[in-house]
Amino acid sequence: MDSTLERLRRFLPSIFRKRRPHSRITMPTPKALPLHKVIMVGSGGVGKSALTLQFMYDEFVEDYEPTKADSYRKKITLDGEEVQIDILDTAGQEDYAAIRDNYFRSGEGFLCVFSITEQESFATTTEFREQILRVKCDKTEDMIPFLLVGNKADLDEKRQVSVEEATSRATGWKVPYVETSAKTRENVDKSFYDLMRKIREQKARENQKQNGKGKKPKDPGGRPKRKCVIL
Template identity: 50%
Template sequence: MSMKRIVMLGSGGVGKSAITVQLVSGHFVQIYDPTIEDSYRTNISVDGETVLLDLLDTAGQDEYSALRDQYMRSGDGYVIVYSITSMASFLEANSFREQLFRVLEKDFSEHIPIALCGNKCDLESERQVFTEDAKKVADDWKILFYETSAKNKTNR
């Protein structure tokens, strides 16, 4: 069985932990408790093969950016999470992308497996980031794009 490490990146409070815990244990974490670093493992099936997924849930706060460099070096893939209810978190997504390319010593023409994930789509009435705008950014960056709700277990 192969193992893949996925590093969750994004600003504080966007739902990185909620997405991770929902995927691994199937329940929604309602209360925000800022993460420094948590690692979760679960088996998933990819193209009929079982893969051990090691999810590294990282701190979104700036004071932990040095730790984030270390986490970034260890990843096989990356999910940059923002909240659809926070334009600031969406704008900060590019900073996480730039930091990732800098840490991995890559230029933007090189491929790194990244997904941009807009979380909290259950809060549609509070939306500040339009799906079309985020999709355009993901297309420009040549990465995957999803919107999700860790609370409602939905992806689109």
């Protein structure tokens, strides 16, 4: 019997090895992608929904029912980094002005859209900006990523708002101005991507402050300054 076991040990050594307990392999939890929340604002009929749908699905929708509030989410690559964009397309009609406050509170950045073919829609951008400032500036040093967007650039022959007039307003607000066409897709991606970069920069500044690396500027009396800046 002993000789038989010895032969088995020699030819089948693995059977006689002491088995080691299996180690448990823990799979890393997938890292959540950064999420940037964009709010579309502007008068009814200026093309907010058309811009959103063109960006989301590469489609131009000319006939679209007035929006109450539609939400979209898309995964994209921003400067080599995978992120998600959450777009809330809000109603431009005055009837929904009270509801917009809640939407604006949740937003991290704003595309304020008007039609270059409609002077009145350009005039109302001031009202939308003031509403955003009122809702978002309840804290000190809030900085609001914001782009002024002149849509329907493909209808230049019907233009009522000049590039100079729109640029002058944007300069006064210290925000970028870009002209787009939801129909031809001109500058559609640029608008959303530029705004997301500003949102990302603002988040980085806020994280820096939370980590104690940033100091609040003080006025001559030594008190922290209160300000609201739109990027």
